[in-house]
Amino acid sequence: MHSLSRPPPTLPWTRIAAFLGLFAAIYVAAAAIAEVRVGRAGQGAMQDLLAAKGSQVDWIVLGASHALPLAYGGVPERLEAETGQRMMVLAEVGAGPLYADFVLRQARVDIEPKHILYVADSFAFRSPRWNEERIADRKLLRKTPWRASTLGILAGLAGSEGIAPGALLDYALGFSKLNPPDRFPQDDWRGAENFDRSFRPSRHATGARIGYLYPEGAAKADPGRYLDALEAMFARARAEGLSVTVVKLPVPDAFREALPGETEFDAALAARLAPLGIPLHDLSAALADPRLYFDTDHLNRDGIDLLYERHLGPILAAGG
Template sequence: MRTLARRAATFAGLGLLLYALLFAAAEQLVQRTGHANPLFRIAATREQAVDWLVLGTSHAMPLAFGDTEAAVHRRTGLQLLNLAAPGTGPLYNRFVFEQFLRERRAANLLIVADAFAFYSPAWNEDRFADAKLLARTPYRPAVAAGLWQYVRDDGVSPRALADYTTGFSKINNRDRFRDDHWEGEAQFERTWRPSASAVKKRMAYLYPDGTPDAAMDRYLAELSRVLALARQAGMRVVVVKLPTPAQYRSQLPQEVQFDVALGRVLRAADVPLHDWSTALSEPRFYFDSDHLNREGVNELLARHLLAVLVGTLPRQSRGH
C-alpha cells in the first residue's frame, strides 16, 4: 500500500509539474502576443502616469487603432491609454479601473457610454468568465485578489476566478500564437455598406435581455462607483457618447430613456456629458454598422474630441 501511495503521489506531482510548465509557457505567450487586452495594456505601458485614461466598450477601441494615440500625442503632447474592450460594461470597467489605480495614475478619465452595456449581465458579470478575455489576461496576484472580491461581492461566477488562477483558458487557447488584436482593427480602413439585416442582427446581439429598468439602475450605480473612484484619485472625468450611423441609431431601443437616466447620474456627480451621437451619420465614417473607421476617427478628433482632450470644449455639448 505504501508503494502504491508513493507511486500515486509521484504521478500526481509529475502531473502538477507538467501543468505548471504549461501554465508558465502559456503565460509567456500572453506576454509575447498581447496587445488589446486592457489588463495587458496596463502591465505593458511604460508610463507611470498618463494624461487621459479611456474606458468603454468596442466603440471606444478605434480611438487606439493604427497610429491614433501617437497622432494625438504629436498634435497635443498628451499621453492616452485606452483600456476599452469589446462588450465590457460598467462593472468590468470598474474592475479594470481599480487594477489601473493600483499601479498607475492618470490626470483625466474619458468614459465612452453605450446604452447596451447597461442592460445585461452579458456585458458585466458574465464578461469576467469569457474565455477569450481570460486567455489574454496576464496573471498577477493583485488581479486574482480583485477577482475574488468581485466573486464575493458582485455576482461574478466563481468559474472566472478558477479559470484565471489555473490558466485554463490560456493553456487551451487555440489562437495562442496569434497576436491579440480585435478583429475590428483589421477593418479600420474599410467603409461600411449599409445593411438593414446587419443592423437588426446587431441589435439582437447587443440587447439579449431587452431594456429592463432594474438592470439599467444596477449598472448606472456601477458607473457612479467608477466616478467616485476617479474623484478619490483626483481625476477629471468626461463622459461622451460617440457617433453612430443614422440607420444603426434609429434602431436603438429606449435610447431616450437611457439618456435621461445617464444625465441624472452625471449631474449628481458634476460630470460633463458630450453627446456626439448624431455628429457623423454618414456610412463613410464607419467600418461596420456602428464602429468608426479611420476617416471617422480623424473627423471626430478634428470636430470634437481634441477640444475635449485639451480642455477647451464647454462642459455640455451635443454634436450635430
C-alpha cells in the same frame, strides 16, 4: 497446523505522492509556457497595462468596442504630438461598466492616470453578458496576464459583484490559457483589419447587430444595476483625484434610431452624472454620413479624423 495470514495491502503513498508531484510540475511548466505565449503575447487592456507598468498617463479610455477605433486611428499619438498629453485606450469589445471597473482597478495599480474618458454605450448597461459574464469570459481570461494584484481584484469582485467563483479559479490556475475556449458568433470581430473600409448601410445588418447587443431584449432590461456600478466607479475615481469625462461617440442615423430605449437611457445617465459634476458630451448624432463607418456602428479612419478635429480634440485639450 495454523495457516499464515497475509497482512492487508497498503496504499503505495509514496508512488501516489510522486505521481501527483510530477503532474503538478508538468502543469506548472505548461501554464508558465502558456502564460508567456498567450497571456502576455497579444493585445488587450490588461496586457497593455502590464507593458506600461510604472508609467504616468494623462488619459485612459474605458468602454466597449466603439472606443477602440480611437487607437486604430492614432488618436493617442496625435494627442501627444499636439498637446503633450499621453493617452492609453483600455477599452475592450463588449465591455460593460463592471468590466471597465475591473480594468480601472488594475490601472490604479500599474500606472498613474489623471483623467478618465468613458465611452458610454446603452447596450453595455442592459445585460450581465457584457458585465459579470464578460469578466468571467474565458476568451478574456485567456489574455489577462497572471498577476497577484489581478487575482486580488477578481477575488474582490467575486465577493461584491457576483462574479462566478469559477472565473477566479480559472484565472488562478491558468486553465483557459491552456485550453482555448470555443468561439461564439461575432466574437471574431476584426475592427483593426476593417478600419479603412466604408460600410454600405443595410437594414438587415443593423437589425442583426441590435439583436446581438441586446440578447435579453432591451424592453425588459433595467440598466439601474449597472448605472449604480458606473456611479460608484466614478465616485471612487474622483475621490482618488482623477477627473472623469463621459462621451457618447457617433453612430449612423439608422443605427441610432434602431437602438431601443435610448432616450430613457440618456436621461438616466445624465441624472447619475450631474450630482457628481461629470460632463457628458453626446456626440452620437455628430457624424451622420455612413461613409464614415466601417460597419453598422464603428467609425472608420475618416470618421475618427473628423471626430478628433471637430469634437474630441478640443474636449481632450481642455482636460475634459
